[in-house]
Amino acid sequence: MCAATNKSEWLQSVQALMILSVVFSSISFLVFLGQLFAMSKGGLFYFTGFCQAFAGLTDFAACLIFTFHIKEILNDYRDLSKGRFGYCFILAWLCVPLLLVSAVLYVHLRRKY
Secondary structure (H helix, E strand, C coil): CCCCECCCHHHHHHHHHHHHHHHHHHHHHHHHHHHHHHCCCCCECHHHHHHHHHHHHHHHHHHHHHHHCHHHHECCCCCHHHCCCHHHHHHHHHHHHHHHHHHHHHHHCECCC
């Protein structure tokens, strides 16, 4: 069962930030592929790393908003008959450090050949 939610501004901001995180992560991947074939030897993947860092920060902001405003987003979040957002919420929090670590790796990654 899915939880009944009201169309609050907090829910819309969480949705927008999560979509923005996916967009930044996708741009980061496409730019990485482009730089991988077009970059000269010894070049750094700065732009890719910064896009990945922005993806991590937008994901972190969305998770924080959802955590602090869960009562406004879900009317009665303790009522289990309305459903809950357990696994997606945990996965979103796990994505934050993974995105930030990959951003640091991209910034320090050099093209070897």
